[in-house]
Amino acid sequence: MTSKLQASNAMPAWARGTFHFIFIFYSLICILPVVLILSVSLTNEHSLLANGYRFIPESISTLAYTYLWKDISVMARAYGVTTFVTVVGAGLHVLLTAMYAYPLSRKDFPFKSFFSVIVLITMLFSGGLVPSYIVMVNVLHLKNTIWALILPNLMSGFNIFMVRTFFKQSIPDELIESAKIDGASEWRILFQIVLPLALPVLATIGLFSTIGYWNNWFNALLYISDKNLYTLQFIMQQALLRLEFIRNTLALGGQHLDLARTLEAQVPTDSVRMALVISATGPIILAYPFFQKYFIKGLTIGSVKG
Amino acid sequence: MLRHVIKYRALLLMMLPALTVIAVMDYLPYFGLIIAFKDINYADGILGSPWAGLRNFRFLFATTDAWRIFRNTVAFNLVFILTGLVVTVAIAVALNEIRLKYAAKLYQTIIIMPNFLSLVVVSYVVYAFLNPDYGYVNKAILGHLGIANINWYADWKYWPFILPIVNLWKGAGIGSVIYLAAIVGIDEQLFEAARIDGATRWQQIWWITIPMIAPVIVIITILSLGGIIRSDFGLFYQVPMNSAALYAVTDTVDTYVFRALFTLNDIGMSSAANFFQSVIGLFCIVGANWLVRRISRENSLF
Numbered sequence: 032m033t034s035k036l037q038a039s040n041a042m043p044a045w046a047r048g049t050f051h052f053i054f055i056f057y058s059l060i061c062i063l064p065v066v067l068i069l070s071v072s073l074t075n076e077h078s079l080l081a082n083g084y085r086f087i088p089e090s091i092s093t094l095a096y097t098y099l100w101k102d103i104s105v106m107a108r109a110y111g112v113t114t115f116v117t118v119v120g121a122g123l124h125v126l127l128t129a130m131y132a133y134p135l136s137r138k139d140f141p142f143k144s145f146f147s148v149i150v151l152i153t154m155l156f157s158g159g160l161v162p163s164y165i166v167m168v169n170v171l172h173l174k175n176t177i178w179a180l181i182l183p184n185l186m187s188g189f190n191i192f193m194v195r196t197f198f199k200q201s202i203p204d205e206l207i208e209s210a211k212i213d214g215a216s217e218w219r220i221l222f223q224i225v226l227p228l229a230l231p232v233l234a235t236i237g238l239f240s241t242i243g244y245w246n247n248w249f250n251a252l253l254y255i256s257d258k259n260l261y262t263l264q265f266i267m268q269q270a271l272l273r274l275e276f277i278r279n280t281l282a283l284g285g286q287h288l289d290l291a292r293t294l295e296a297q298v299p300t301d302s303v304r305m306a307l308v309i310s311a312t313g314p315i316i317l318a319y320p321f322f323q324k325y326f327i328k329g330l331t332i333g334s335v336k337g
Numbered sequence: 338m339l340r341h342v343i344k345y346r347a348l349l350l351m352m353l354p355a356l357t358v359i360a361v362m363d364y365l366p367y368f369g370l371i372i373a374f375k376d377i378n379y380a381d382g383i384l385g386s387p388w389a390g391l392r393n394f395r396f397l398f399a400t401t402d403a404w405r406i407f408r409n410t411v412a413f414n415l416v417f418i419l420t421g422l423v424v425t426v427a428i429a430v431a432l433n434e435i436r437l438k439y440a441a442k443l444y445q446t447i448i449i450m451p452n453f454l455s456l457v458v459v460s461y462v463v464y465a466f467l468n469p470d471y472g473y474v475n476k477a478i479l480g481h482l483g484i485a486n487i488n489w490y491a492d493w494k495y496w497p498f499i500l501p502i503v504n505l506w507k508g509a510g511i512g513s514v515i516y517l518a519a520i521v522g523i524d525e526q527l528f529e530a531a532r533i534d535g536a537t538r539w540q541q542i543w544w545i546t547i548p549m550i551a552p553v554i555v556i557i558t559i560l561s562l563g564g565i566i567r568s569d570f571g572l573f574y575q576v577p578m579n580s581a582a583l584y585a586v587t588d589t590v591d592t593y594v595f596r597a598l599f600t601l602n603d604i605g606m607s608s609a610a611n612f613f614q615s616v617i618g619l620f621c622i623v624g625a626n627w628l629v630r631r632i633s634r635e636n637s638l639f
Contacts, residue, residue: 067466160611161369165366183362242453308458
């Protein structure tokens, strides 16, 4: 097919122009709300009270960020917890998923149907919130520990099958057999041959898992009441729903009572909330374009044939 | 069989960590489902508490709660599936028609981005617009039009529209990716043949593109229907800011189970709703998978 054919087979110019217009409009709808949040975070609180939220601040003020980051220990701690949970969680997710999927992909493994069914059942049927909560809190006694933020959602049946399919399709049996003939142990085969070849799918599940952990606030809502284990998302969630949360947790954060008292006079609640959002989500929005192609690839792995 | 276990002990060992996590996080809670049939009290614990038979279920269905939460869950899911289908396919088709490839890639990057914001962030976005006192809609838009302020978070009649819009804003971009991949995979010769026969591009889209991706559409729709009894907790709890005035419309099975457990401390009702959801969910997804298998075996989950 030549470009001349394509050119004449295209839609009329006016239609394409309309599509462009629609997409530009749609893109703006996706970006502007974030811009609004940024703008509110940089607006003087009095101006907010008088004029409401604007896309362009009537009077700029970085007080919200000062307020938020003055007692850096609270935000730093939340960043630390969230980062740790994300890195450990995503890392464990990739490792454990690959370690479970590899035997499933081996033709000669006699137990593969059995272990496939075990995972399948978890995809179909879930105990639900009540039993999961009771297991976590009453059986495992993991309430207010960092594992309560990592363990739930650690394994995903969907990802296990996706990785298994990738292993089956992309790792030739001969490769594994010749490694065996050379005397390699199963562990060596997995780590030195299979995993390096599977980087695309591992990168994909790693990325999705990273975003999932970073954005998770539900686990903190359920299992954490200890201030030191708050995640960024959880702080955001509480700050939105409960006004006093900002004053109690973010402002004081401990000992700075005199600071709190001076700022108390002008507690910038809404701009602080928005500053919180920008502080916690900024990294993701900035990093996202770089990883976007992996996400797209991952979504279409194995789902569209040919 | 023991022979096999010994021969493949390395592989089995590899599976052990993941298996342990699955056993504890997924299978152990299955036993917790019996709570729905018990009259639980903390003194006796789970095993010691007396059996309550179907009493919890009778309580649940005697209230108007049961009807409300199941209706909201299913109705919203149907709206989401329908609107999602139309919008994501439209996006995929339109995006494919754009000739400037760098523009198409840019658009795609931007419209997928909202998917990576957590629902907490999304609830802030909605709040920035719908805040009754300072929000952009009330202050900037309605103010200029001379319409009085609307108390968005206290009036449930707007939310059957707000939630699907938010759902689309967040998910349409990424949902269109798979349809776009399917469209790109269509054999170019089909279009050539049509063009030679004098078909316009619109006709080609209607008679070739859409029918060719119909299997993908059907499969994704069926699988979505399989999840019809489940809802996105963040969307129904966070975005309406847990506002009680909106419960008539925004209370779903998942938010009900949560609130009954943590706010009302009513373990009985919570676990009854929870159990019901798990069982119905099982039938839905098995049924959905069976249907997909009839159509295109390779695309089914199992």
